Amino acid sequence: MQYRNKPIFIIKKNMQKSVLTGVYFDSLITNEILTDCCFKILGLTDFDKQFVDNNYSDEFLDATYNHGRLAILQYHDIVYYISFSDERCEGRNSGIQSVPTAFNRYYLNQYKEKRLYFYFFPCSGNNATSYYQFMYRLMKTAGFEFINIPYTIGCINSFNSIDDIIRARKENGDKNSGNNATYLIKTDSHKYEIFGKTYGANKYDTSLICYAVSKLAGKEDCITLYEYNEKDLKELPEASLNVLQKMGNISIINIDDEIEKQELEENDSLRSPRFNARLLDRLGEKHCVLCDCGMSELVQAAHIWPVADIKKTSFSLENKLDFATDGENGLWMCQNHHKMFDSNLLFLSENGEISYCSDLSETDENYAKSITTKMMLDTKLITPKFREYIHKRYNA
Numbered sequence: 001m002q003y004r005n006k007p008i009f010i011i012k013k014n015m016q017k018s019v020l021t022g023v024y025f026d027s028l029i030t031n032e033i034l035t036d037c038c039f040k041i042l043g044l045t046d047f048d049k050q051f052v053d054n055n056y057s058d059e060f061l062d063a064t065y066n067h068g069r070l071a072i073l074q075y076h077d078i079v080y081y082i083s084f085s086d087e088r089c090e091g092r093n094s095g096i097q098s099v100p101t102a103f104n105r106y107y108l109n110q111y112k113e114k115r116l117y118f119y120f121f122p123c124s125g126n127n128a129t130s131y132y133q134f135m136y137r138l139m140k141t142a143g144f145e146f147i148n149i150p151y152t153i154g155c156i157n158s159f160n161s162i163d164d165i166i167r168a169r170k171e172n173g174d175k176n177s178g179n180n181a182t183y184l185i186k187t188d189s190h191k192y193e194i195f196g197k198t199y200g201a202n203k204y205d206t207s208l209i210c211y212a213v214s215k216l217a218g219k220e221d222c223i224t225l226y227e228y229n230e231k232d233l234k235e236l237p238e239a240s241l242n243v244l245q246k247m248g249n250i251s252i253i254n255i256d257d258e259i260e261k262q263e264l265e266e267n268d269s270l271r272s273p274r275f276n277a278r279l280l281d282r283l284g285e286k287h288c289v290l291c292d293c294g295m296s297e298l299v300q301a302a303h304i305w306p307v308a309d310i311k312k313t314s315f316s317l318e319n320k321l322d323f324a325t326d327g328e329n330g331l332w333m334c335q336n337h338h339k340m341f342d343s344n345l346l347f348l349s350e351n352g353e354i355s356y357c358s359d360l361s362e363t364d365e366n367y368a369k370s371i372t373t374k375m376m377l378d379t380k381l382i383t384p385k386f387r388e389y390i391h392k393r394y395n396a
Helices: 031-042 100-110 128-143 164-169 200-214 238-247 257-268 274-281 305-311 317-324 333-344 361-370 384-395
Strands: 005-010 048-052 070-076 078-084 112-121 145-146 182-188 189-198 224-227 251-254 299-303 330-334 347-349 354-357
Touching: 005 031, 031 070, 031 112, 031 145, 031 238, 048 112, 048 299, 070 100, 078 100, 100 112, 100 200, 100 238, 128 145, 128 164, 128 200, 164 182, 164 200, 182 200, 182 274, 189 200, 189 274, 200 224, 224 274, 238 251, 257 274, 257 317, 274 299, 274 330, 305 317, 330 333, 333 347, 333 361, 354 361
Parallel strands: 005 048, 078 112, 112 145, 189 224, 224 251
Antiparallel strands: 005 070, 070 078, 182 189, 299 330, 347 354
């Protein structure tokens, strides 16, 4: 890199939607904002700037690729990557959609002297929701430094551990099933699974959680990313995958129908990532539907219509797989309740009532009642499909 005695900003003029909106980045990123960035990073106010078009390319910025809200600041032999927030924050995560792109560009560049920053534009929307607060902490953990934090957001702290991320995710108030784009689950000591959607704005959640988890992972931690898709995009953007491969401590598995078909043919049970992903979509974080157990290591995906019974039908393999991975054909249950359910020591009726096997001794029935805090399923779980699967379980 050329040694520069004077700071220079190199900024791509166009953003992804500039043609549609008529708003270009050079009209948003004013001299006042650049001066603020330069002073807070370098303690200087004198700089040069260069807005470049799609024909520009150097070792730090290839403008032919959409880099969104990214500025490159070069001074002496150090390069500073600066990602900028959205000034509207109208969508759930629109304020940080360019962040993974900036991180990828920063991380994949092999130059040693580099820094990563984030700058908050004045915002007309709400950039201080619990969801945004959670994402800012992920950014801090991944390596972002914040140039200017609005008073409405307050202090941004890194996460201390992967378990710390899981706790914060559960507590940040963004709990609507189907709304969380990415789930981070602890399955055993030092074993974690990430269920990440790969399409739309959801891929930004997936990327950031993976980057933060990778940064916190110890040598003993085993982490698997399941790329979960229900649409055309079956994997994360190429740059994000390249970053994760370079990080080297997250295994990436694309949830593939062919793999699950093979397992369905070979086994009477199905340990299906797609089934788990669909249960997460439908029910949210792992929590037993029959008691207060929310420890993900102890909570399992329980089939209502068992896989072994599905396999005995005359349906095609594709249809059998659809039944076996349908989120409405399952419930979260702790290990105790899952075993009792599979062993027909407790029963579920089509309206969600709980009952026990008549052969249980009084002692065993008292124990079952003592660990079962809910004798009726939540009414939102009692769907027509649920009733159908209960009927198939006991009458097929």
